Amino acid sequence: MNQLTWKYVKPLGTELAIEQFESSYNVKLPLDLVAVFKQYNGGRPDKKGFNTSVKKDRVLKTLLSFNEGDLETIYKAYDVLKPEDDKLIPFASDPAGNYICYQVTDESIVFWEHETNTKEKIADSFTEFLRGLY
Template sequence: MGLKKWLFSDESLDEQEIIEVERLFGFKLPDDYKQCITKNNGGFPEPNTFDCDDGRIEAVFNDLISFTDKDLNIKMFSEFSTQKLFPFARDPFGNLLCFDYNDNADSPKVVFYNCEETGSTLITPVCQSFTDLLDRLYS
């Protein structure tokens, strides 16, 4: 179990690009995520399937949202900051994996944001941290 490698990553990031996004959203991003995104910007994890804390199984971590892609990049999701969410990845259907800062500004949990649902089914708890998510990945 756990992440083996990243495929199709964009160019690597410099710290200034991460700081700019942190300012835009108003959150300090977790260190484990920052270390990963620096090298694997826009990358696809392999393996890419995970189970959620609520018992939902076989969700898919398609790719990290790129900081630099011209067509779809992290800055396009800045309106999520009003919900104290930071989208960092997508599934194959356009739903989002987010850091949830509602309970803890220093240690956000990972949640699944279903773009097609409303109300209580909108957000599903996934796990406690980005590292926890990567450790859960299987094929």
Template sequence: MGVNKWINGEELHDETLIKLVENNFGVKFPEDYKRCIQLYNGGYPEPNCFDMNDGEQGVLINLLSFTNDNLNITMFYDFEEETSIAGLVPIARDPFGNLLCFDYRLKVQSPEIIFYDHEEIGEDAIIPVCSTFTELLNGLYSAE
């Protein structure tokens, strides 16, 4: 299990973009996530399936990009206002419009990963996935 390769990712040479996004969200990203973004910005992993704590399976189609206008993480600066949930920062998406997010509500220094179901409202939209970004990547598997 875990990522075998990244497709369509690009290296992010300008670390100031990460700092700018952190400042706009008012958070500090975990180091493992920042390292991954620097190497595979906007990319999608193979394999790409993950399990959620409720037993459901999810699919990580790509990391949100810090440079590509169509998949840019900056499109989610108003995510808190849209969802009425403070402390969630989207970092990746699935093929159905749902998001994987860092959950800074309880652990500011080490946010957990949650799945945000865009068809639900409030806490019902949040499904815990895992404790760290590295744990998410290590837990990816193929559906086949």
């Protein structure tokens, strides 16, 4: 995997923060995503660029946080996104307020455009998404 350096990491407020989210929303996140969040919750990687099936050079701003008191949290993002598509679990944002999401139906990673409520496929898994950052 390309080595990522993370800044602005917010340690999880509790060891069970991710499990509490999964339980509250009755969802199950992939193990590779959970492992990264346990280390880099709310962090920003040094490699931010990624491509989707539709557009090149999209930008990752930050991983969302599993700490409910933080500014950009998975709770707030999921509450925004759920009425639009309850099969998407946002885990990161871009500078324009769009989300990078785990798609429950096929376990892929997609980009969700908030102005048009459209999806663009990024990768088949979270690990593949991280490997593709440049």
